[in-house]
Amino acid sequence: MKNKLSVMMFSWEYPPRVIGGISPHVYFLSKSLAEIGVKVHVVTCDFPGAPAHEVIDGVEVHRIDSYKNPSPDFATWVYLMNLNMQREAAAIVNKLGGKIDVFHAHDWLVATAGIGLKHVFRKPLLVTMHSTEIGRRDGLHTDTEKMIHETEAWLTYEAWKVVCCSDYMVSHVKWAFGLPEDKLVMIPNGVNTRAYEDPENEHYETFRAKFALPHEKIVLYVGRLVYEKGIHVLINAVPKVLAKVDAKFIIVGSGYMKEQLLDIVKSMRLEHKVLFLGFVDEENLLRLQKCADVSVVPSLFEPFGIVALEAMAAKSPVVVSDTGGLSEIVDHDVTGFKAYPNNPESLAWGITRILIDENYKKYIRENAFRKVQEKYDWQKIAQQTKQIYKSVLGEYSKSFWA
Amino acid sequence: MRVIIFSWEYPPRVVGQLADYIKALSTQLVKNKVETYVVTYHDSLTGAVEEANGVRVARVANPVRAHIGVLTWDLTLNQEVERAAASIYYNADEKVDLINVYDWHFIPAAVTLKNALKIPFVYSVESLENHRSPDPNTPYSMSIKSIEWLGLYESEKVSVKSEWMRDEIVRIHNVPEEKVKVVSPSADSWIKDVLELYKTVAGGANGK
Known part of the structure; x- marks a missing residue:
């Protein structure tokens, strides 16, 4: 690859918006990738007082208008937020002259944005599954839970590779969505020592x-x-x-x-x-x-x-x-x-x-x-992640989408 | 000219009057030398085919089967509409002159394709949530209305079948009147009017 490897990450949380573990994960991963020469764009939800666009530790952070559409419930909000995320991310990719090599989604909360953009730009999509609905709820009991589970299944189906943070999650995700072994990659979560x-x-x-x-x-x-x-x-x-x-x-x-x-x-x-x-x-x-x-x-x-x-x-x-x-x-x-x-x-x-x-x-x-x-050092984790991006791009370059 | 029509019904799936209208429209477009594609929903007859009238139809189903309402069903179906439309675009030397989207269901896909691939779109309003819903101020209806608004905002032109509907759109959504074009299907000049409208939009969006 002649040009710098360029990744667009989707996450529903990124500091200062912190709801769970995805926010610090995406913060350290994107920062550490930037340190080893990967151009990273993080597209995330807005937060009061945080600017719509800024550069944090070498990472381009774009915050979208995530409450633009009124919604009757949380799950519908997620999909509507994805509509706006997709729309704004599409405009960003266009502004960059299409220079994004890989899309990387974190959890089902950004599933439809990732899937849609993959198809309209014909670029490979990676997903990190931090958790699963079936694991969180110990089964699927309501229509909402089933819908989220199926959205997760669809996301892992559309992804080129599925990253999990432990061997335990690899086997859990493999079981939950019936994925082939070679689609799964274990890259641990990190600690900022x-x-x-x-x-x-x-x-x-x-x-x-x-x-x-x-x-x-x-x-x-x-x-x-x-x-x-x-x-x-x-x-x-x-x-x-x-x-x-x-x-x-x-x-x-x-x-x-x-x-x-x-x-x-x-x-x-x-x-x-x-x-x-x-x-x-x-x-x-x-x-x-x-x-x-x-x-x-x-x-x-x-x-x-x-x-x-x-x-x-x-x-x-x-x-x-x-x-x-x-x-x-x-x-x-x-x-x-x-x-x-x-x-x-x-x-x-x-x-x-x-x-x-x-x-x-x-x-x-x-x-x-x-x-x-x-x-569990973030530098090592970033190296492993970069390797996955490269191997996916290697396979992609031989596909009819390239 | 190459046009993609988005409609949530097309024969054999007939829900209301829209399916037959889209069939008549696409047939006439083909006769007028417009390369016409229809992207629509069908639960089982998925895939792309060229039909007897020369219209190329792509039918998509929703990959998510369990839902909590029409909204979540719609918002997950749109990615498949995008996939089908992107396939048409990439197989046609990355040139599609415009998308004509009927009603709110596939507005999300039209908006993404406009922003991603610079394909302008015409939003044809058959009906509005304000008229359909007994209480248009519930969070559910507000949500659908916000999607209608997005379509009206992002489209190059809006087409309606009557002057009454044009006035309603102007009144409810504050759309500038000159953006809304009345194309009456009962007029003799119907298909000419449609082509006229398409010509003003084709290549008009962002210069592609």
Whole structure:
């Protein structure tokens, strides 16, 4: 290819519009691709105060008028937003003289825009499936859920390649939409390790003292307080850990199980050992992760498990349940401890082991940090993504569309 | 001249009077040496064929079968309309003079094709949501009205069958009167008027 590789990405969220995990994913992926010489245009929804067009870290960001048409419900809004996204993106591609090599869509929320533009410009379409409706809902129960599922199926059908962030998601997506093996690509999600580099003169002792006594170890949980995250399993493991080692359990996040969990803690008379912090801002969360003697991810269902990676990047040793994406992130006794899912005994065993055995703890956190740097670095992920773009373009160049 | 007509009904799929009208129109266009394509919806007879009257018809179905209403059905069908129209365009040396879209259903596709491939379009208004719906101020009807408005805004010309409809469009959607052309199917000059209108639009959009 003589000219610079040029990609147009579609995402319904991009900072400052942050709804879930797609926004930071697209931000870091596009930025890292720009750093290795890929021209990236991100087409996304508008946000109050954010300009319609700007260049962020070398990435061209276009924000479309996403509430132009009134809509009776969320799903209809999505398709109408796609109408406007398609219309504005078409005009952008034209303005660039058609110089876009690949379209890259993130999730069904931008499905119809991606599919439509693929056909009118006859350029290859890639999709990253971050999640699925059938996985989120544990089945398809309503017409809306079926419609979204079929839209996802259609999107993966139209895509040249389907990218998933874990081997678990690859097999899930393959099963959900009946896709051939060679259409699927695994490229992990990334962690921005630079955010966890120690600033000079940072005094963690003072910060730590706000949450725990000097002789107490800190056990950290970060996540929504909902059933699938397995927080109740951790709460049930608390007395088992305390029988062996003195510790403070810090719970970050909120959710519908909060009252119930508080009741359990109260009935165990352990209010002084379990601290519910609710939502914590990014800066303080980072410090907490750095202070934690162990981070626990006890999920029952987990497509990827970014929170475990963040803990590993912060050099906090992790105990995770052996399920979904977590199973791939952690190697047992090497980069963390894998507990049996939904088993407080097993979870307590892992937590206690890390808190008591200093050598084990040191060994695990060093291995974990190295693994994050090697496998989940955005630069590496951008390289892998660029390779996929190139191989797709190689195949495309031999097709009758080229 | 090469023209693509978008209509959500065309024989054998007959919902209202539009199907027969589009058949008569496309047949007459072919007789007047216009290369005429029709892109329409059919649930099972999908694909492109040249019919006895010389009209080339492409029928598309919706890849998404479960829906929560006409709107989601329509908005997912439009990508298939775009695919069929793009195929016509690329197989015809990337030259299509205009698209004539009937009613709101395929306005999204016409708008995309205009912005992407610079094909101008005529929006033929058979009826308006304001007249069809008992309560045109529900979110559902507002949504359809916003699609009608988009079509009126993005089209090169609007055609209607009566002066009454022209006045209604001007009144409801604030469209400049000179943009709306009355082409009466009962007039002797009907097909001449259609061709006249097409000529003013062909190549007029963005110079292609």
